[in-house]
Amino acid sequence: xxxxxxxxxxxxxxxxxxxxxxxxxxxxxxxxxxxxxxxxxxxxxxxxxxxxxxxxxxxxxxxxxxxxxxxxxxxxxxxxxxxxxxxxxxxxxxxxxxxxxxxxxxxxxxxxxxxxxxxxxxxxxxxxxxxxxxxxxxxxxxxxxxxxxxxxxxxxxxxxxxxxxxxxxxxxxxxxxxxxxxxxxxxxxxxxxxxxxxxxxxxxxxxxxxxxxxxxxxxxxxxxxxxxxxxxxxxxxxxxxxxxxxxxxxxxxxxxxxxxxxxxxxxxxxxxxxxxxxxxxxxxxxxxxxxxxxxxxxxxxxxxxxxxxxxxxxxxxxxxxxxx
Amino acid sequence: xxxxxxxxxxxxxxxxxxxxxxxxxxxxxxxxxxxxxxxxxxxxxxxxxxxxxxxxxxxxxxxxxxxxxxxxxxxxxxxxxxxxxxxxxxxxxxxxxxxxxxxxxxxxxxxxxxxxxxxxxxxxxxxxxxxxxxxxxxxxxxxxxxxxxxxxxxxxxxxxxxxxxxxxxxxxxxxxxxxxxxxxxxxxxxxxxxxxxxxxxxxxxxxxxxxxxxxxxxxxxxxxxxxxxxxxxxxxxxxxxxxxxxxxxxxxxxxxxxxxxxxxx
Numbered sequence: 001x002x003x004x005x006x007x008x009x010x011x012x013x014x015x016x017x018x019x020x021x022x023x024x025x026x027x028x029x030x031x032x033x034x035x036x037x038x039x040x041x042x043x044x045x046x047x048x049x050x051x052x053x054x055x056x057x058x059x060x061x062x063x064x065x066x067x068x069x070x071x072x073x074x075x076x077x078x079x080x081x082x083x084x085x086x087x088x089x090x091x092x093x094x095x096x097x098x099x100x101x102x103x104x105x106x107x108x109x110x111x112x113x114x115x116x117x118x119x120x121x122x123x124x125x126x127x128x129x130x131x132x133x134x135x136x137x138x139x140x141x142x143x144x145x146x147x148x149x150x151x152x153x154x155x156x157x158x159x160x161x162x163x164x165x166x167x168x169x170x171x172x173x174x175x176x177x178x179x180x181x182x183x184x185x186x187x188x189x190x191x192x193x194x195x196x197x198x199x200x201x202x203x204x205x206x207x208x209x210x211x212x213x214x215x216x217x218x219x220x221x222x223x224x225x226x227x228x229x230x231x232x233x234x235x236x237x238x239x240x241x242x243x244x245x246x247x248x249x250x251x252x253x254x255x256x257x258x259x260x261x262x263x264x265x266x267x268x269x270x271x272x273x274x275x276x277x278x279x280x281x282x283x284x285x286x287x288x289x290x291x292x293x294x295x296x297x298x299x300x301x302x303x304x305x306x307x308x309x310x311x312x313x314x315x316x317x318x319x320x321x322x323x324x
Numbered sequence: 325x326x327x328x329x330x331x332x333x334x335x336x337x338x339x340x341x342x343x344x345x346x347x348x349x350x351x352x353x354x355x356x357x358x359x360x361x362x363x364x365x366x367x368x369x370x371x372x373x374x375x376x377x378x379x380x381x382x383x384x385x386x387x388x389x390x391x392x393x394x395x396x397x398x399x400x401x402x403x404x405x406x407x408x409x410x411x412x413x414x415x416x417x418x419x420x421x422x423x424x425x426x427x428x429x430x431x432x433x434x435x436x437x438x439x440x441x442x443x444x445x446x447x448x449x450x451x452x453x454x455x456x457x458x459x460x461x462x463x464x465x466x467x468x469x470x471x472x473x474x475x476x477x478x479x480x481x482x483x484x485x486x487x488x489x490x491x492x493x494x495x496x497x498x499x500x501x502x503x504x505x506x507x508x509x510x511x512x513x514x515x516x517x518x519x520x521x522x523x524x525x526x527x528x529x530x531x532x533x534x535x536x537x538x539x540x541x542x543x544x545x546x547x548x549x550x551x552x553x554x555x556x557x558x559x560x561x562x563x564x565x566x567x568x569x570x571x572x573x574x575x576x577x578x579x580x581x582x583x584x585x586x587x588x589x
Contacts (some may be wrong), residue, residue, distance in 0.1 A: 207389030315582030
């Protein structure tokens, strides 16, 4: 295949599908109880410099309790697949990110991410490589397929492609230009789900974002779940199982694990706290104060929930919109 | 969207604000029985208004998996529950963008910090890529929408800072550098920018040279005023229309049904 264009961006995590196969072959297939705390999961499976990814999206079904624990333990020099709102803001706010494959990091209706700006414009994030949203999801999909790249028609003709690590080739079947995206295998993937059993069989209600792809693209996969259920509950509706247990390394019970984000059908997002973060993130001092209060200053997720307060959480469960 | 160009209009005098004007103008562009790739903010309000006015079977499609939602409550995020409220399907991002890549999605909405005469959009950086003056959020789904949807509608604030001769970074493809460029690059033939809706005007693209054309001015806005606020040479249509201001019906439905909690307007 004739390579017509090569993006100039660094391939932060080059694909090695044979090594991934070997890894997956060795991954334990026994049914063992994988339940543990956030602290144990992060300490056991995450190392400085690892390449990580989170799913879904910082205010929606996002593994915030796991991300908060990463911040609490100060796991640093992380390389991150960047599609996020609050979770990546936390990591950036705590200066734990060294390299980003970025598609979107922002605060949605509240605008540009202040932490992203500070970390990138100051050079503390040393490497930034841009992709489209679907490109990142498709890179996981390629890894999930077990192939080193996937051909797509996104990114063509743009600077997004030029500064990425994608390539343009002449399609051997049609003769047209097509974009090849390299597979992206994560050292550690983090996904929050509605329910899982103790082995890691995990089910998601509502949209599934890119959970199926990210789970299958992860060498180590940490699952947090709103509730841990008996395996028989999983077996009643096996069609809902998006993540089978053998992909999973840790299962963490985390009610309100997406807070201050939402969890569809369970609780709405906490607009008041999201706004508190948006305001705090504008300045490094107040960013630090927020992290002190909600992460460093509490020992675990339960203590965090206690700080937020039962009354407020109950309100979110009832779907009360705290909007002036 | 508060805007200097509108500051000389008092809302009490004209009866609507700039956001309401944008929403109503965008809503009118969406036909019934078709598909639209919707992001949060103004496109969502416009799609909801269109569903309640002339397009009850407008199929709203959201990036992270919602297809065919009934937009009763406004989502604050592209993946939240209201993006699949009473929807016909809830899948994931690969399914949605692959649906667009197969040619199933007619309209796509876009925005950005800069737009050029060919409709190329920048939402990545202001300044140099390696040493950015401002690091913006990035493509998100923008590049995918701009690559695969048949017709894209950009919603922009209209001034010389946003309408520039060259964008600092082409995040999302418009007509790139002119006729045939999309096809040469490998993008699906027949796709591309359709309209730009702003607080000052509705713009389209010249059939032959693919540069931006002024089609209509918003109520009370002169052609010269649009020109002065555009940082490149604008083609002026032979017959520039004046957009109809938002009707009483549109405003009532917008305020009482679409955004009754005043989250956006």
